[in-house]
Amino acid sequence: MKYAFSLMVALLVALAPVQSQSAPDLEGDPVLFTVNGKPVHVSEFLYIYSKTNAGKADFSEESLREYxxxxxxxKLKVEAAREMGLDTLASLREELAGYRRQLADSYLIDKEVMDKLVRELYERKKQDVDxxxxxxxVPRDAAPxxxxxxxxxxxxxKAELEAGADFAExxxxxxxxxSVERNHGHIGYVTVPFPNGYYNLETAAYSAPIGKVVGPIRTDxxxxxxxxxxxxxxxxxxEVAHILIRKDSSLAEKKAWSIYQELQRGASFEELARKYSEDQRTAPNGGYIGFFGINRFEQSFEDAAFALEHDxxxxxxxxxxxxxxxxxxxxHRGLGPLEVER
Known part of the structure; x- marks a missing residue:
């Protein structure tokens, strides 16, 4: 077996991004290494590397060297077994299977991790956290x-809080x-997923005891x-629609209640929205806003909408x-079965 390791790794890095799924062009498909005169082409290695790593195939030099x-x-084990006529022995077949498992390990591990995270996210979606x-x-790449x-x-x-100081202060x-000047640190109810780079904070939010100061927690x-x-x-x-009467005059509240009384007498919501609503974006569509979740609109609007029990x-x-x-x-759209939410 022969190969030029550094040269081949460099070649892999250079060629990897342009490999396609079509049939390989052997004239443009260099030999990566040979085993007993039998060539192993770059395309073969890239195929197994890409397949086992799936979306994690970053084609970095470290990753390529390892694979x-x-x-x-x-390949050496397989060839040696064939030469010695031992490739049918159960013990050797098991050893070769072990290499195959190793080649697939990263893919399997990544899949297991992803499945775990999906299930974790699904369970967390069942609750909102205040x-x-x-x-x-401080950025992650900040100076020490x-x-x-x-x-x-x-x-x-933290020392001040543990000494009894007021959290807001x-x-x-x-x-x-x-937002601290406005909310004094109180975010309110949130749900998953937290933004990228905030997984540690999300985990703490869904696992910390109620009322206890926890941390420091590192995020991006x-x-x-x-x-x-x-x-x-x-x-x-x-999923909602609304009629908005803006606070442009002292009669705004009275006007809103007058429209509400019309609705109670059976008037069409959509027609009154088109006629009276001062939300220029939604009024032409009968006041239709669409779907929204928590923390998108002001708390009073959110609470009133989610208090409505029936379509x-x-x-x-x-x-x-x-x-x-x-x-x-x-x-209303709640959490569906896990397989649907995936």
């Missing part, structure tokens, strides 16, 4: 001294979250302290910062 070394060992947090920002400084700052915040003092944003205030069955998504139910005028909304429930 090339393993594949060479496998949280507060304090964030001290900056990381240490951030760690010390978050630990100072500590959040305003230490947190780099841009920095270090967090977290308090879970409560958990509830997930609200899912509500077709209509809320009383609900006040938000921009006006008065009359909300119609069209449908």
């Amino acid at each position: 090339l070394d393993l594949y060479i060992k496998f 949280i507060s947090h304090i964030l001290v920002s 001294e900056d990381t240490l400084r951030a760690w010390q700052r978050i630990m100072q915040a 500590v959040a305003k003092k230490y947190s780099n979250d841009r 944003a920095g270090y967090h302290l977290l308090v879970v205030h409560g958990r509830r069955p997930a609200r899912g998504e509500m 077709g139910d209509i809320s009383e005028p609900t006040e938000t910062s921009i006006g008065y909304h009359i909300i119609k429930r069209i449908s």
Whole structure:
């Protein structure tokens, strides 16, 4: 068996992105190595590498070296067994099967990990979590001294909380979250999945005891302290339409109640939305908003919408910062079976 390792790895890195699933062109398909005069082409190795790694095939030099070394060992074992007439022995067949399993291990492990994460996500989707947090920002690639400084700052915040300080005051003092002046660290109810890079925070939110300060928790944003205030069955998504009367005059609330009374007498919601609603985007479509989940709109709007129990139910005028909304429930979408949610 012969091969030029460094040269071949470099060649693999160069050729990998342009390999196709069509029949290989052997003139443009270099020999990667030979075993007893039998060539193993680049296309063969790339096929097994891509197949076993699936979406994780990054064609990095480290990954290619690891798989090339393993594949060479496998090929040598097979050829040696054939020469000695031992390839039918059960013990050797088991050893060769072991190499095949190794070649497939990363794919199988990745699949197992993915299945576990999907199931974990599904279970977490069954609940919404009410949280507060304090964030001290520091990128993952920050200089060591900056990381240490951030760690010390978050630990100072935790020490103050453990000494009995008010969470909102500590959040305003230490947190780099841009919303802290408005919410004092209280995010409210959230659901999965959290943004990329926040998996550790998500895990803490769904596992931490109620009312206890936990952390520091490292994410891509920095270090967090977290308090879970409560958990509830997930609200899912509500499909709604609305009629909006903006707070442009002192008569806005009165006008909203007048429209509500018309609806109670049997008037068409869609016709009144087109006639009266001051939401220029939705009014032409009968007030239709579509589906929405938690934390998309103001809390009063969300609570009023999710309080509607049956399709077709209509809320009383609900006040938000921009006006008065009359909300119609069209449908509700909860969590489906695992196989559907996949």
